[in-house]
Amino acid sequence: MGRWEPDARGRLAKAALELYAEHGYEQTTVAEIAKRAGLTERTFFRHYADKREVLFAGAGELEDLFVRAVADAPRAAVPLDALTVGLDAVAEMFADRREFARRRHAVITANAELQERELIKLASLAAALVDTLRGRGLAEPTASLAAEAAVAVFKVAFERWIAPGEERAMRQLIRESLTELKAVTSGV
């Protein structure tokens, strides 16, 4: 056995989600999270930049996955179709984590600071998509608008996917949201 219990980072994330869910984000102190994980407050801040970031460790991977899928989409694909390839990749990644996503999202929805962090992660995703679309030859401001549209579709589809009782696959909800977006922007 090593000197320390393994996976300190994961233990902190687990303790934080539990405590945020049990007592609320604001009512939970970092010292409490660290204690439940068998560590000290100082060590928490070595693993996570701040008290919010502990809920968003997976955002980078989601961004990488999305971006890579868009970049690898057929060169002939129209921007929105390339973005759809990325959306499908994200849907697949989430597929078997619906309950975890529900718990996590309930915590975030209950607190404005956490929503802010979620929004900037989505903004970062949008910015990365803009770069990728530009790399595919799309000009501004079209690239920004297409990226924002794709993120909007993701947001809407995700919220529907985690709605209580919802059982349809995220991929299907993404398809429906894309269709709705096309309809509403075509001025019907």
Place this chain on the structure above:
Amino acid sequence: MGRWEPDARGRLAKAALELYAEHGYEQTTVAEIAKRAGLTERTFFRHYADKREVLFAGAGELEDLFVRAVADAPRAAVPLDALTVGLDAVAEMFADRREFARRRHAVITANAELQERELIKLASLAAALVDTLRGRGLAEPTASLAAEAAVAVFKVAFERWIAPGEERAMRQLIRESLTELKAVTSGV
């Protein structure tokens, strides 16, 4: 003359923007802002909920203006046209404040925490637009997608409007961004 210098709130906002621009947001303490405004730190927090909010006092008015314009758009107007009425109202409100908007936006762009706050203000705007569109009879998720699209158009047009050397009116940039959005979502 009254017991206190007038417009404490405005003095705090002015001092904060100046100091954030001069030394950066993080390097500025609330005590310094209060001192420049001739007040104490405690009084700052009576006027603004936190150190960031002092830059976003106008967000509520922008939201009200936008929402009211959409609500008052002709009943026959298609969602995107109603939203365009709102965008035009916002453009008019900004018209004579381009230099102030540039200074303020430069401060926000330089700091992630301030960007988070900006994003949640835009999310609040989007949520208010959803309510308004629902009031006009639009169903979900179409209402959410239309609102997100309108906010995306605003973001893109605003950024172009404050770009160095840009002199075109915001209304025109909004028109162009709307056209781009329609093109990209129609799959061209």
Place this chain on the structure above:
DNA sequence: TTACGTGATGACAGAGACTGACATCAGGTG
């Protein structure tokens, strides 16, 4: 085996954001 470097953690002090409670006091009101 011994000496040394490395990396994850702990301990501690301190700055700064934010809050609650109470004090102050000019101006209005009866």
Place this chain on the structure above:
DNA sequence: CACCTGATGTCAGTCTCTGTCATCACGTAA
């Protein structure tokens, strides 16, 4: 003149987050 009100000041305290130094199991090389 007594009283109330509202904006501000003062002070103590909690919590987030950071810098710095100490600790110590483990791996590596002489």
